[in-house]
Amino acid sequence: MKPPAKLRSAPLPSPVGLSQSDMDRLTELFVRGTPANTLRAWESDLGYITAWRQHRFGAGPHWPEREDVALAFVLDHSRDLAEAPAGDAARAAAEALIAAGLRRGLACPAPSTLDRRIASWRAFHRMRNFTSPFEAPILRETRAKARRAADRAPAPKSAHPVTREVLHQLMDAAGPGLRGLRDRAVLALGWASGGRRRSEIVALDVDDLDLTAFDAEGLVWLRLPGTKTTTRGDTPRLVLQGTPARTLVAWIDAAGLTSGPIFRRITRHDTLGRNRLSAVGVAEILRRLLRDAGLPAGWASPHGLRSGFLTQAARDGAPLQAAMKLSLHRSPQQAQKYYADVEITENPAAGLFDAG
Template structure:
């Protein structure tokens, strides 16, 4: 899908160059979110108004978008419900329930970004629209839900690792899970984005230490790419996978065929989600026990249980906000807090 970058004064060549600049200068996850949001708001505008998006968009359309996505439409027949049902039929909306405020905020942020790309004013800046958006956010406020029902603590991770055998699939899963957990609780997108040249073995022979370069995370970009340490069992598991799969360049983690052959293409974030779900199932945990984000939550939760200082854990997790990282420490049962045993 082509991003909506087309300021009127530009020639077609300049327009194409600007679009390419946006693509190269924007994280892949943001590009994917923009494309999903553009598909959603385009389909909603056509379903609600029978017309394509306009640039700049009318304030009445922006207000209607906020109103339509700030209520539960289950028992509210009318134009808003009909538009929502059209989106459900197109696979762009799951249900008639009120979307989460964060989802509405993200789609509005994308719509505003599209206006900026065209060097046009956004209708969402109008005082009435901004006020309605704030009211909608407060009216639909709900307690923040954890991204993983349970954290994958060390005990859970060990149970998952015990299901990994010596096959290509087993060694890949062991390496991906251990790397994702031990390097600070990496996100799915960060794990699968790693390439062989992001791995530095320069200190392995002398210190038993590998360095992982993260070119892009939610809090850092290529210019500040951190180099995180990986040591011990996690480092050995990664090297075992690389040797068996004979990976010398390209993606670090790849799909494995049903016949056990390592493919050349990159493992997707959905593929990693499937690995976590599969290993939890083999380890005997119930469906929905944890998601892939449980690796991140589990690392920080275990750090709290082991008495690691918050700042030390954040150096690996790369949390920018201490308040956000502190939530995992606050979730630890107070009786399990190492500080309760200071006197012995």
């Protein structure tokens, strides 16, 4: 994979004593050893940071960055700039970013967004063997205060979880032909293999599947190229069985797939395209099937497949560790929140008012 354009062209100096050719090889190594989603986030964040600094301080990033600039970045993104006066430097920079399509509005961004951009900025320093200004005590304390001041729960990635009942509704809403077969296979694999992220679904190739046990046992084994929490070659094998396995094999057989991407675009004439289905395409499939199933627009996002799998596992009494073996959550605390929401509704103490 080639380094993202902004990373390749960024004016980042080399560590002392490292030639430009060695620097190029180091950059390539970082790219090859970093998940694709992280690379996209780095490119987006570098573009944002560069534009913000240009409008706020009149020049692009400096390496290593100054502490006063880093502090201004935290302060600028820890308040509602709609309340700032017209001549405020932070507001002027924000308005320029809005005009450039890099920022949505003047409201205070979510703390998670600020944390991600700072994490990217720190990564750019590590790549050049520089100490990040965000390690300074005043920056660490300011960030902690900013998170407490925001004091808001993170918005869910999907308005609702796609539980088993909803999943069946969506699969029933998929039409006939290749498009319907593909759409049902996307949903079945994405949900039943542990609640896959859409980037993981579309990255799968035919070579990532093992169908040798399908005829005898009805099993389809798959190995993801890599996930947000695992690297290529380290991701454990996952399994599909029952209806999800049959749905996937039906799609593969109907499409005549022997190599290349499992999920591909379908033309308007319902013929198989050559191009890999994109992550955006998965979102479009879900949006269309939600509409066709009679559910409101925006009822769920692709992350609803992931949250729905874990929510259903909790409802059915599956042990958390068993669900995590498929979802590949690294943190039990992260996965436990889906179980907590289900468990509290079944707590006898929650119905004391109407008891007796």
